[in-house]
Ligand SMILES: NC(=O)NCCC(=O)O
């Protein structure tokens with residue numbers, strides 16, 4: 001089956017140019033002006049629109065068992081919601097329980113992910129350490145296409161990795177040519193601050209940001225960067241939310257260290273006033289870690305993205321419904337941490353970033369797709385409109401508008417942190433592996449159609 005996307009402007013990370021895009025089966029086979037229309041080809045009119053590589057969300061949690069419950073979106077509903085928003089690939093997380101065998105956890109997540117409607121791949125979290133973990137990291141890299149490992153520096157008494165684990169795991173990443181990544185928050189500080197707040201009777205969601213101030217994040221970001229420097233590994237810091245962490249990244253990069261940073265759509269657009277709401281359900285709906293920050297930090301994150309010290313945008317999509325959030329109604333530390341966004345990331349970043357002139361369309365492609373493909377070794381299969389690349393394409397209508405609402409979204413959870421926001425710039429058509437999966441508001445996602453993407457290791461010399 002051939003599909004031709006005609007009359008649009010192709011936007012890649014390096015340039016934008018007028019061209020038609022011809023796809024056959026799951027690949028792009030030609031990109032040029034005025035291509036002939038093959039007999040029987042499906043024609044998609046992209047006149048007045050942009051044709052961009054499908055979005056890559058490098059940080060999602062579908063079907064995640066977390067804080068005593070499980071997220072609302074599974075791999076089908078979550079990836080389908082992504083397709084509706086122009087995101088065609090997610091990188092999710094295998095998170096073994098402490099002492100759980102890594103391969104067993106990985107197989108469990110692969111099983112859950114069989115439902116995916118869009119392509120997916122996994123970072124694997126290192127939540128504990130012994131010789132079997134060291135061995136199994138090698139098996140995952142060599143035999144299962146995993147090239148990145150995640151370390152939670154927060155969530156004490158649960159999945160937190162201590163410094164010994166960080167050092168040993170980073171060293172192993174270097175041997176294997178894998179990318180270490182961290183959730184940077186000092187888990188001990190968070191725990192102590194939480195206990196202090198609870199003792200003072202401050203049990204509501206407004207205490208959540210007080211237990212996780214920017215300094216707590218910055219300490220962990222600086223520590224992780226220092227460990228990576230000593231161990232000679234690159235490092236990728238997920239959900240950078242504050243100016244102080246960005247400063248740590250910027251400083252390290254200026255000294256020649258290979259440090260990458262990820263910003264979340266939520267952190268870029270939503271500020272910490274949400275925690276002051278008298279509507280406790282609303283405030284709890286915004287409880288995620290790190291928390292939303294003040295406008296000063298948001299501005300810094302935008303500058304980081306534009307200036308090249310932050311590289312990717314993600315969502316940390318992790319949806320819990322009101323009933324689940326109510327598990328923490330008497331104790332904010334029990335509110336399951338997480339918010340959604342996979343359906344909205346592309347549009348909110350275009351609306352706030354490109355429409356304001358903060359980002360060019362090519363910079364938008366860079367931070368929503370290409371950089372993630374390159375950092376996690378899926379490029380040029382993903383993140384590029386060119387012959388040979390996967391036919392994961394989003395036809396982007398820069399004048400189309402949509403008002404975001406939990407009532408009309410495809411994602412589950414019944415809540416949306418971008419509720420009520422009208423965005424200008426929306427996908428009109430999404431192709432995943434050459435198939436039209438979304439067109440003008442109609443979702444045609446197919447359960448199980450998503451593919452697992454192998455990500456080979458990096459050369460161990462280039463990792464140094
Ligand atoms: N971010 C969050 O609050 N929940 C998901 C787990 C994590 O990424 O820390």
Ligand SMILES: [Zn+2]
Pocket residue numbers: 183238239289290
């Ligand atoms: Zn995290």
Ligand SMILES: [Zn+2]
Pocket residue numbers: 059060061316318
């Ligand atoms: Zn996360």
